[in-house]
Amino acid sequence: MNKLKRYFYFFIHLNFITGFSYALYHFLNTPRSVFLHRRLWAYESWIIISFYCLFIFLILWEKEVRVKEVLKKRMKRFKQVLLVNLLLLIFPWGLFLLLSPQQLLNIFSLSSIYWRILGFCSLIGAIVYYFPYHFYKKKLAFYILAFGFIDNFLAGAMVFVLFVLKKIPLVAFSSVPLLFYFSFFFLEQARDYKRD
Numbered sequence: 001m002n003k004l005k006r007y008f009y010f011f012i013h014l015n016f017i018t019g020f021s022y023a024l025y026h027f028l029n030t031p032r033s034v035f036l037h038r039r040l041w042a043y044e045s046w047i048i049i050s051f052y053c054l055f056i057f058l059i060l061w062e063k064e065v066r067v068k069e070v071l072k073k074r075m076k077r078f079k080q081v082l083l084v085n086l087l088l089l090i091f092p093w094g095l096f097l098l099l100s101p102q103q104l105l106n107i108f109s110l111s112s113i114y115w116r117i118l119g120f121c122s123l124i125g126a127i128v129y130y131f132p133y134h135f136y137k138k139k140l141a142f143y144i145l146a147f148g149f150i151d152n153f154l155a156g157a158m159v160f161v162l163f164v165l166k167k168i169p170l171v172a173f174s175s176v177p178l179l180f181y182f183s184f185f186f187l188e189q190a191r192d193y194k195r196d
Contacts, residue, residue: 008184009059015177016052023048023170040107048174055181058084071196075136078189082133085182086126093175094122109169125151132189142193148186156180 027041061077097110097119105111129148132141156179163173 005184008180012055012177012181015180016048016055019170019174019177020045020048020052036107043108044169044171044174047171051174051178054084055178058181074192078136079133081182081185082129085185086129086133088178089122089126089129094119094126098123108171110172142190145186145190145193149183149190152179152183152186156183 023041023045027038027045030038030041032038058081061080097105097115099119102111105115128144131138132144135141156176159168159172159179160176162168163170163176
């Protein structure tokens with residue numbers, strides 16, 4: 001599992017670096033006269049680097065601990081990472097998409113009604129994922145963790161494919177590495193829950 005995680009994290013690093021390089025390249029090569037597009041590339045570079053820093057912060061939490069402290073430390077880390085996931089689901093993936101003015105969404109090429117629906121679904125997801133955060137010992141928590149693995153993986157894969165097909169903007173693609181990270185996180189937690 002550790003070897004798989006290493007390769008998986010390498011893939012996430014590569015996604016972030018590629019996305020940031022792509023956005024930065026276009027920012028540097030967009031003439032200053034095209035002010036709006038240049039600023040959009042700057043925003044996208046900033047969003048990607050912010051998500052990348054968040055990802056690095058999350059993996060720095062993963063430290064080896066002594067056997068007798070494993071359960072306590074694992075639960076603490078579980079709550080910390082899940083809390084980050086809940087905050088992302090509420091904002092920016094929820095409230096930003098749901099409540100942003102249409103003109104702002106147009107600038108980011110997120111004007112489709114599907115982005116509003118996605119914002120609403122993200123808020124529903126935050127409510128669902130709050131259950132294992134607060135009621136971890138309930139059996140339903142395992143099924144929500146397993147669902148979290150499938151949900152985040154499929155969302156990440158779908159956004160990745162849509163970006164490759166040029167159906168969605170880079171700003172949406174910037175969430176893909178974190179979606180894959182949370183997918184792996186939920187898989188680990190579901191496996192640990194079943195083992196305990």
